[in-house]
Amino acid sequence: MKEVLVNLAYLISASLFIFGLKNLSHPRTAVRGNMIGALGMLVAVLVTLLDRRIVDITTIIVGLTTGAVVGTVLALRVQMTAMPQLVAVFNGLGGGASALVAGTALYESLSGGGEPGFWFTASVVASGIIGAVTFFGSGVAFGKLQGIIKERPIRYSGEQVVKAVVFGLALFAGLLLIKNPDRTALYWVMILFSSVLGVLLTIAIGGADMPVVIALLNSYSGLAASATGFVLENSALIISGSLVGASGMILTNLMCKAMNRSLLNVLFGGFGEVVSTEEDIYEGKVKATSPEEVALILETARRVVIVPGYGMAVAQAQYAVRDLYNLLESRGVEVEFGIHPVAGRMPGHMNVLLAEVDIPYDKMKELEEINPTFEQTDVVIVIGANDVVNPLANTDPKSPIAGMPVLEVWKAKTVVVIKRSLSPGFAGVPNPLFAMDNTLMLFMDAKKAVQEIVNALKESS
Template identity: 55%
Template sequence: MKTIIVLAYLLSSVLFILGLKNLSSPKTARRGNLFAMIAMLIAIIATLIKNEIVDFTFIITGLIIGSTIGVIIARKVSMTAMPQMVALFNGLGGGASAFVALAEYYRLTGGLKPHIIISMIISFFVGAVTLTGSLVAFGKLQGIIKSAPIVFKAQRFLNILIFTLFLIAGVLLITNPANNAYLLAILAIAMILGILLVIPIGGADMPVVISLLNSCSGLAAAATGFVLSNNILIICGALVGASGMILTRIMCKAMNRSVSNIIFGAVGTISKDIKKDDKQKVIAYTEEDASMMLENAQTVIIIPGYGLAVAQAQFALQELVKTLINNGINVRYAIHPVAGRMPGHMNVLLAEANVSYDLLFDLGDINNDFQNTDVALVVGANDVVNPSARADKDSPLFGMPILNADQAKSVIICKRSLSPGFSGVDNELFYNKKTMMIFGDAKDSINELIKLLKT
């Protein structure tokens, strides 16, 4: 039986790696998900047939409750709430790792070896930080907590002090594993630190934060794997941790920022707005004006943003793209790596509408083409096309690479209002002379454009 379990874990590990490999391309992502699902199923079955299990009551109860909640969430959660769901799942993953390690601590009290207790401490700390940090991220995305950074004096000093207390409590627990007061102190300290680390991070950086917390949940799982001497948990945790950290680094590079700058920089504060006297008047154009501009264009680049998800306009946008292509217009999508509220948000949204992967281009691949583009159509995007990121040193967005929509010959922006993006920064592009603002629901505006272009 032991040999069968080991072989099952080995097969599961291989499938997880293949799944991760296939997730690297949109064309093979579904196959990657399938591999990962099969791998998880094999790992669960292999674990359940272990001889150590004497009663399946709580296991079956947990499976029923968890599966029911999962089905409800899958059916009820809209695409606009997907970032919140991912943040919440990250937190639950970290919390689960911490609680499993906690249960093992009480089971093995009195017989803990140094390497096991160290693994437990790592699992307690990383898992608890991930739990509370993810809950704060969820609150910011859901609007329960204000998205702007929450900062106060001596905040960094307090973080360092709390982390020092964790190190002291960790050393004391290693020297005296039987004293669970140190354990409870570690959990409390970690949960407080998780809150303090995320509250000063602004909404514009939420995709990076979610990616980083995802990595932390993997590291917590790997640490718990060492506690349980479970190889598949170690491997899976390491895969999640490594892939999450790589994604975080890629996103930081795309924003021209470092991880430490995002965590400790309190980015997302509201910068000074353009003075009222300096603002050019914004003229509200109609869909008829925009349709005439699109009819006369030869090249169009579409820039989707979070507003596209809010309006659920991805299907209408795809229909517009088909109409433009049928009219002989070259149409492409420009995807900013941090557009939306989670990593890959726009890719997921457009995939739902069956947008061809050949039409999707990353920032680095398409940015130089804007200067030769007739129309840049911005649908629900804000911060990722804000020119202040290039020149305004006082802007929280300064230094972040943006999509060069302002370099196109004409710009059409579909937006509800002139309100700033999640970073709280006013967008200079709204007041550009070549920008055509169409106010209203993006889905309604796009549907009207389709009707006009087909007549």
């Protein structure tokens, strides 16, 4: 009887997760959605504490308190610019926890004296592999985002073979474990190979492809939880895990579409090698400008679009951008933001940074919305973005970024590009935008540049 009640409670919490996610995907209900999700989690935790198997409450209190303190500090103290790293860490911890729980379940089942069944061990294997890949993959992603590991993709000849072999070894260890569940060392061998696989998979991926990777790891963390649900025969875990798996896949898919590339191409493709021949498309055509000149142009503008990229995050320029936005708005200029889906290092990265400085979210326009408006725009200010405003995507079918939807900023009257140098973006291709007649280059640090434009504007009035 009691077990029925427990399972009913798990059903309630799974339903709350579904409601929560539904609400979380609409702007007006998102806050409530998150709370509903948290409530679902609370129900699940409380009902689990009533489980008769739980005899040692001290360990639980130690674990819960430590985790809650660390989690709270991380969540409240993180800078918004460091959000991609934090999401990577949380993804990794979720995956790691799932793998460990599956491992413990294996030990527990063996100490009970029984012979673990085929499906049980198979689920342990699935959970272990996905969990370890998620944990170490997220670790590398964190390292890259934090600047501890080189952001450029690390590629070498025969790398796909190496990955296939390592995956094969992990799978082989898993199959052996399924045949001999009492040889627990095999579990750790499997975890070891899966961990190496997680590192190899992510180390080969460059910074600008991070949005895809983060979304994918998000999906994996869900699938790992789901696999653990099979191990524990707990449908709450299975349902919640697959919901998260689905949500991560939706985001992964959106990110891939925004780059016009398949997931396989992002994970294994040769993107990020510098293919540029550096033929001089810039020679004699690039016009450098000064903050004062930009201020002068802005004086007469009626419509301005700001296009932020990862450079804005790196330079922490969002506060300066807010000042510029406020100043222009107070003078009756219409200002909007054009945001490319893969700008930054995780899905929605630019939106979070702009929201942090109180830019209303109806001013942040999507690609499809903003593109038709460039022709009526007086000035576009590109801040630390490159590949997402590259006209080659539309014109050169041989370019690595061919077919990628881009922000067609060159249709505006004047384009100001704030960038420290002419160096190519992540895709390694030069950007003809920089050499166009209506483009002015402002070679400066993004934050300093915007601040000086603001100052020049204030002085002239």
